[in-house]
Amino acid sequence: MTKYRNEWKYILNNKDLSLLRSRISSLLVIDKHTPKEGKYIIHSLYFDDYYDTSLNDTFAHLSKRYKWRIRYYGNDLSYIVLERKEKLEGRCHKESTKLSIEEYKYIINKEYSVISYSDKKLIRELSKDMMIYLYTPKIIIDYERIAYVEEITNIRITFDSKISASYDIDNFLNGNYVKYYLQGKGENLLEVKFDYILPSYIKEVVESYNFKQTSFSKYFLGRNKIDLVMNGGFR
Numbered sequence: 001m002t003k004y005r006n007e008w009k010y011i012l013n014n015k016d017l018s019l020l021r022s023r024i025s026s027l028l029v030i031d032k033h034t035p036k037e038g039k040y041i042i043h044s045l046y047f048d049d050y051y052d053t054s055l056n057d058t059f060a061h062l063s064k065r066y067k068w069r070i071r072y073y074g075n076d077l078s079y080i081v082l083e084r085k086e087k088l089e090g091r092c093h094k095e096s097t098k099l100s101i102e103e104y105k106y107i108i109n110k111e112y113s114v115i116s117y118s119d120k121k122l123i124r125e126l127s128k129d130m131m132i133y134l135y136t137p138k139i140i141i142d143y144e145r146i147a148y149v150e151e152i153t154n155i156r157i158t159f160d161s162k163i164s165a166s167y168d169i170d171n172f173l174n175g176n177y178v179k180y181y182l183q184g185k186g187e188n189l190l191e192v193k194f195d196y197i198l199p200s201y202i203k204e205v206v207e208s209y210n211f212k213q214t215s216f217s218k219y220f221l222g223r224n225k226i227d228l229v230m231n232g233g234f235r
Helices: 014-024 053-059 101-108 121-133 200-207 218-231
Strands: 005-013 040-048 064-073 076-088 091-099 136-150 155-166 187-194
Touching: 005 014, 014 155, 014 187, 014 200, 040 053, 040 121, 040 218, 053 064, 053 218, 076 101, 076 121, 091 101, 091 121, 101 121, 136 218, 155 218, 187 200
Parallel strands: none
Antiparallel strands: 005 091, 005 187, 040 064, 040 136, 064 076, 076 091, 136 155, 155 187
């Protein structure tokens, strides 16, 4: 049975981020994968099909939709992952598998004779979408993340800042690309992720700030930003 998680999102300024982070840090522990700097950088390469179905489904707020992306953290190319993120009636489910650099290159270069027969199910499924629906890389999304977790109840609270988009797909793995920021100065994104019920001691802290919940989509806003930069348009 597929397990879906709740994912609540809020926009907050630097002051509120600092205040909320102080309170959350007394309730949850910082993600064990976080480097000593206290935050890490996420690089994501998003795919879409010939008709931009993922983009348009997000715009239409369809209750069921999914996205493909490849992700790595900081400058560490020893851990690259392929992810399929599905949304159903506001809740999320994510599947992932680790990629080698060679597997990444096979995907980017559309080496179907290799990826169609991969021993990894997710690679085979992406290969099928690429062949049938013409999925290709569309945009890079980068941001800095501070993450807190409660492993027993599977709660994850993240603070994302410096969210940016780039169209320079060829330089995804080296990070050498121009970035266009998606939020105004001092704006950040809070995400609260949990399985079933958010414990009251955390819910009360988050709700005490009267943040307005948002459907903020990094991919959708990133595509719009690049459209604006390249074509002077906006969806």
